[in-house]
Amino acid sequence: MRVKNWLWFSDFFSSSEVHLHGFTEHLLEKTTRFQDIDIVDTPFFGRMLIIDGDVQSSEKDEFIYHEAMVHPAMLLHPHPRRVLIMGGGEGATAREVLKHKTVEELYMVDIDEDMIAAAREFLISWHQGAFDDPRMHLIFDDARKVVENFENGSLNVVISDLTEPFEMGPSFPLFTKQFAQVVYDKLDDQGVYVVQSSILRPLIYTMHAAIRRTLQAVFPVVRSYAVYVESFDTPWSFIIASKGKDPMDWTSEELHGAIRERISGELKMYDAESHWHMFYLPKNIREAIDEPGPILDEEHPIYLTRKGDILPYK
Amino acid sequence: MRVKNWLWFSDFFSSSEVHLHGFTEHLLEKTTRFQDIDIVDTPFFGRMLIIDGDVQSSEKDEFIYHEAMVHPAMLLHPHPRRVLIMGGGEGATAREVLKHKTVEELYMVDIDEDMIAAAREFLISWHQGAFDDPRMHLIFDDARKVVENFENGSLNVVISDLTEPFEMGPSFPLFTKQFAQVVYDKLDDQGVYVVQSSILRPLIYTMHAAIRRTLQAVFPVVRSYAVYVESFDTPWSFIIASKGKDPMDWTSEELHGAIRERISGELKMYDAESHWHMFYLPKNIREAIDEPGPILDEEHPIYLTRKGDILPYK
Amino acid sequence: MRVKNWLWFSDFFSSSEVHLHGFTEHLLEKTTRFQDIDIVDTPFFGRMLIIDGDVQSSEKDEFIYHEAMVHPAMLLHPHPRRVLIMGGGEGATAREVLKHKTVEELYMVDIDEDMIAAAREFLISWHQGAFDDPRMHLIFDDARKVVENFENGSLNVVISDLTEPFEMGPSFPLFTKQFAQVVYDKLDDQGVYVVQSSILRPLIYTMHAAIRRTLQAVFPVVRSYAVYVESFDTPWSFIIASKGKDPMDWTSEELHGAIRERISGELKMYDAESHWHMFYLPKNIREAIDEPGPILDEEHPIYLTRKGDILPYK
Amino acid sequence: MRVKNWLWFSDFFSSSEVHLHGFTEHLLEKTTRFQDIDIVDTPFFGRMLIIDGDVQSSEKDEFIYHEAMVHPAMLLHPHPRRVLIMGGGEGATAREVLKHKTVEELYMVDIDEDMIAAAREFLISWHQGAFDDPRMHLIFDDARKVVENFENGSLNVVISDLTEPFEMGPSFPLFTKQFAQVVYDKLDDQGVYVVQSSILRPLIYTMHAAIRRTLQAVFPVVRSYAVYVESFDTPWSFIIASKGKDPMDWTSEELHGAIRERISGELKMYDAESHWHMFYLPKNIREAIDEPGPILDEEHPIYLTRKGDILPYK
Known part of the structure; x- marks a missing residue:
């Protein structure tokens, strides 16, 4: 050997x-x-x-990212029947959504059919058959167009598992205030939108803060949270934007109960204590992401570098 | 340039x-x-x-490590007057201890006088003059000998800021059950012992777990906690072993009050929310560090590799 | 792009x-x-x-290695009709041999059929169709067995393009004195044996020296030479062991004439001046490779490390 | 340890x-x-x-570079009494010049006094006391100014051991046709100018070729040569520009005799065979450096990148 x-x-x-x-x-x-x-x-x-x-993502620790992305948002909605995922090509975000007994329809929109083909062949421990679940509707198209075609108020949870728009990457239109408003409209009154929101380190936090400010311009409840992903060597962050319940309003008992009742199968990372770990951010991080700055706006695009600089676009 | x-x-x-x-x-x-x-x-x-x-440690983020190491333990004791630090050559652990208004005597024991000389010259933003504080007693000697010479019950807080004993490194005798018992005896009834307890990643946790089991063999209250240190690219962990109060027994209000009253100057990382972030560990981490295994025992030494293997020693 | x-x-x-x-x-x-x-x-x-x-080898500079390996040996024989290559899976050694108009039969023995399949598919600019030349006899087998089956005196040139036996690699039996004697016997009276003989740097030369001493134990004329191969970041060496002519006995005019008459097509690296460049080695290199030391002997195998140490084998 | x-x-x-x-x-x-x-x-x-x-340069192989730089030029002049080195801060170029028994005055001009101070303290095996030889005149100044102050015809050998002018580095004025003419004038009728002429690899040769063309515009005899320097992982090149004898005109016997008579002490790398190794360049290298291209001219400066591109300057 x-x-x-x-x-x-x-x-x-x-x-x-x-x-x-x-x-x-x-x-x-x-x-x-x-x-x-x-x-x-x-x-x-x-x-x-x-x-x-x-x-x-890596085989050994993808569960951390995917449980963190999915369960706080799904549980925040009282009864998520219709869920939409943007991106998430590995199929692991879908896998976690499908653990929720309430789900009746899951729409997954990914622009890259080749990515899903690769996942089907090589990332079996990620998707675990999620692409073939009868509740799954797999759509290969531009996410913006697909989301706009839903009726207002018809979605319960929307999950944005897209690569963030560093250096004006192609996903920029899906991170703007304008698009957040579209998602807001498509969600019902208790609707929850969760967005993977980039690296969040004490010295690198600009992208997270820009997404946060953008969602705050549209949603009444916006909460940042983060968890360490070992294969990234860094904490990874998410933001929940909610039209209803605030993820800080749980008690640990309620949360334990909801997990037990609404999720089939065992979770490896997420439980009530993990919830508090992720949503209670250190003081220096909270202060960093609340620094003032521009939002992501179609009409005044900004150029965010990976190093954390914000530059005017053109 | x-x-x-x-x-x-x-x-x-x-x-x-x-x-x-x-x-x-x-x-x-x-x-x-x-x-x-x-x-x-x-x-x-x-x-x-x-x-x-x-x-x-690095200039830009050492405050995270040092605030995390010092303040939860210091605040847990109702009135820490006499404090002892083992290691901590940069002087930043001492700097944080000296922010506590109750402190009357601070003993810092480091075996390497050259390290303190280097810190005095090059790490000024770390120690910020702590070595010259009138409460400071700087001792260059073997920590074990120095600790043993204190009277029983005469110390309020002991801080172990030592390099952990990977591959039977020289600090092994300061991480054993036998030495934990010595520290226990030297502490008063409300005494608190805090130990830097190595890297704590989802896939690397063996050293932390061994230190944890060892302290559990001696102290009634043992709590693991961790915080991400960017220059390490990983969460770093600590363990509080307490003879009195449990760090999970605070309310956020009490903790805010204690910080305000007992600490002079501003903290950059630590506050009540940071406390919960650090002490609520994700489920997979909690399960990993509670796996059964050997303790650190002078009479049955074990060899812990950096990769996480535990081997019998000789 | x-x-x-x-x-x-x-x-x-x-x-x-x-x-x-x-x-x-x-x-x-x-x-x-x-x-x-x-x-x-x-x-x-x-x-x-x-x-x-x-x-x-690399696309941009493989011509240097392969011209250096083949032409000095081929030209040294007055009329090479039957040539045997051991190894040389890329097909570029064969490509250079087949440029010689005198060649009637080329035997190429490589143990790894998968290597030749890979070369056929991906290394087209290397072999340039050599595998399908009518003079080519491709044999997938152990080179020792194949060579032993030739009649004595029936080969004109033998080319050893094998990976050298560092750390007792599997090619060790093809680098021994015993095998050199087999090759000697199979060659005719003017026969030439050329062996790729490893890295040759001022500080790393042990393998070359061991191969050189071994060939000196069998052949009357043994000459080391080397040329810099950029993708290796180092000079690479070869040894000619000849039963007849000495490669130092050419005049530049004779060599130019032989190249012109006997080789079809243009050479990119090799000509008379390149010949002298390669065969005139710097003094420090000549002294290094003439240091005394053991030979490669089936009965007293030695273990040569990549760093240059020679250890007894078991 | x-x-x-x-x-x-x-x-x-x-x-x-x-x-x-x-x-x-x-x-x-x-x-x-x-x-x-x-x-x-x-x-x-x-x-x-x-x-x-x-x-x-490195301790283990600097002798290769410095013997190659100095001896071919020094021996080419029939009786070098007055020699000038530009650069060469380690002192090893001077060390090799001072081995020549004919030398009466050695001028060494380096712009950076701190470099020589560093060499004196840390590079003892390089200079071996050369800075304190009674024949040595150490001058800290701009080389151009110093050279211009010599009388015409007053120098026998000039050695340019300067960093080459990549990306319009500060040594550009010392590599131009105009400066080559100044050196030409200061040399006697048998005068020899030798210039370290950059990396010379099959795929990286542009700087060498530009220096070569520039010297060919001024001197009647110009010869490129090169030798592998292990710590550089590449052959290093030099160019001899001679007003008298051609370095290809030696016989090996004459060269051996000249080394024996005129040099005190043993050389480790250079002898007659090394001479031929260095001056006989492979065909592909000869063709590369004879490609047409611009010369280094004060009036039409060019910008040479490390990758080998030649760009107009400004």
Whole structure:
């Protein structure tokens, strides 16, 4: 049995911060119409999905990201029947949504059909058959167009699992105030919108703060939360924007009860204590993300760099 | 103005996980009787202290580590007058202790006089003059000997800011059940012992769990907590072992009040919400650190590798 | 058009010397019965073949290695009709041999059929159809067995393009004095044996010297030569062991004439001046490779490390 | 005895080619008025001098560079009494010149007094006392001014050991046709000018070719040569521009005789065979450096990138 130690994937955090991950097998390398997809096997994190050079998730710890993204939002709604996911190509976000007994229709919109084909073949422990669940409606199209076609008030939970719009990336229109208003309109009165909101480190938080300010311009309840994802070497953040209940209004007992009643199967990361861990953010983080700054606005686009600078666009 | 981009420090997390930090100035490189000390300036984290090749702390985020280490333990004691720090050569642990108005005597024991000399010269923003505070008693000696010489019940808070005993490192005797019993005896009835307890990641937690089990063998109240330190790329953990109050017994209001009354100056990271963030650990972490395993025992030493393996010693 | 800059191949020269080559496409990754084969595209060297983590050759400079390996030996024989290559899976060694108008039969023996299949598909600019030349006899078998089956005196030139036996690698039996004697016997009176003989740097030369001493124990004329191969970042060496003519006995005019008459097509690297460049080695190199030491002997195997140490085997 | 393995120096050959050299001690790090100087100790190459992030020379193989730079030029002149070195701050170029028994006056001009101070303290095995030889005249000034002050015909050998003018570096005026003419005038009728002429690899040769064309515009005899320097991972090149004898006109016997008679002490790398090795360049290299292109001209400055591109300046 040979041990390969000559193939590396580099994750650049800045020009002076580089994380090297060794890999032993390069299972897929595909340039689709929308992105570069690499799937590799690593000694430490198991299989890893890399998109455009950024780690998306790893076999060993994807449950942390996906449970964190899905369950706080799903439980916040009293009875989520119709749920929509934007992005989430691995199928693991869908897998977690489908654990909720109330779900009747799950719409998943991803622009890149090749990504789902790759997931079907190589990321089986991620989707675990979610793509073939009878409640699943898989749509390959631009998410904005699909969301606009729903009737107002017809969705209970919307989950944004999209790559964030660094350097005016193509997802910018799905992170604007204008699009948040579209989602607001499509949600019912208790509707919940949850958005993956980028890296959130003491020294790197600008993208999160911009998404937060944008959602605050539209929704009455907006809560940031974060959890450490080991294969990212950093906490990852989400924001819940709610038309109804506030995720800080649970008691631990209520939350334990809701998890027990509404979710089938065991969760590995999320429970009431994890909820408080994620929603109680350290003081320095809270202060950083509440610094004033521009919002994401179609009419005044801004250019957010990965280093955290905000520049006017053109 | 030249920008150097050719000097790197490598932090090995495993043979297939390497983090490279660029540095621009190498201020100190010293091999003392006990350790290798490097102090460098980096574009991203400011000044960094590296001991034996491991990042110890960085200018930009050391406040997170040091506030987390000191304040939960200090506030847990109703009136900490006499405090002892083992290790903590940068002087920042002492700096935080000295913010507590109740402190009358602070004993700091470090085996390496050269480390304190380096801190005095290069780490001014860390110690901020703490070494010269009239309450400070700086002792260069073996911590075990010094602790044993205190009278029983004479200390209020003991802070262990030592490098953990990976691969039977020299600090092993200061992490054993036997030494925990010595500390227990020296503390008063409300006494609190806090121990920096290593990296705590979903996939790397063995050292933390071993320290936790060891303290549970001696103290009635033992609580693990953790906070993300960006320059480490990982959450860092601590354990409070208390003879009196449990850190989960606070209300947020009581804690806010205690911080306001008992601490002079502003804290950047720690407050009540940060407290809950740190003490509510995610479910998978709680389960991992409660797995059964051996304790650190002088009579049955074990060999803990950095990768997380536990081997019998000799 | 995206530019990938996140995939790297690391070439370890020692534990403190690492060369990183970025690659953009990973065309093949295959573990055969004998070796790990990676074929990648790089921005700088074009396509690269990597075997067991070592660069074998690159599109942009393979001509240097292959012209150096083949032409000095082929021209040294007055009329090479029957030639045998051991190894050389890319097909480029064969390509160069087949440029010689005198060649009637070319036997190429490679143990790894999967390597040749990979070369046929991905290394077209290397073999340029050589595998399908009517003079080519491709044999997938153990080279020792194949060579032994030839009649004595029936071969004119034998080319050893095998990976050298570091750390008692599987090719050890093909580098011994005993096997050199077999080759000697199979060659005619003017027969020439050329052996790729490893890296040859001022500080790394032990393998070359061991192969050289071994051939000197069998052949009357033994000459070391070397040429810099950019994708290896180092000079690469070869040894000619001749039963007849000495490669130092040419005049430049004779050599120019022989190249013109006997080779079809243009050579990019090799001519008379290149010949002298390669065969005149610097003084420090000549002294290093003439240091006394053990030979490669089936009965007293030695263990040669990549760093240059020679250890007794078991 | 600890082995450090966490400090690295990176040598960037291109954005996709990086060589990492581990170092254990950082002896000097100094930003002078002219350059950044790092001196480190490495496990493989011993002490290394790094200027502005580029390896200048290493303890283990500097003899190769310095013998190659000095002896072919010095021996080419029938009786070199007065010699001038530009640059060469380590003192090793001077050390080699002073081995020539004919030398009466050696002028060494370096703009950076701090570099020589660093060499005196840390690079003792390089200079070996050359700075204090009674024949040595050490001048800290701009080389152009100093050279212009010599009388015409008063120098026998001029040695240019300067960093080459990549990206319009400050040494550009010392590499132009105009300055070559100044040197020509200061040399006697048998005068020899030798210029370190940059990296010379099959794929990177543009700087060498530009210097070569420039010298060909002024001197009747111009010869390129090169030798592999292991700590650079590449061949390094020089050019001899002669007013008298051609370095290809030696016989090996004459050259051996000249070395024996005129040089005191033993040479480690240079002898007659090394001479032919260095001056006989491979065909592909000869063709590359004879490609047409611009010369270095004060009136039409060009911008040469490290990658090999030639751009108009401004």
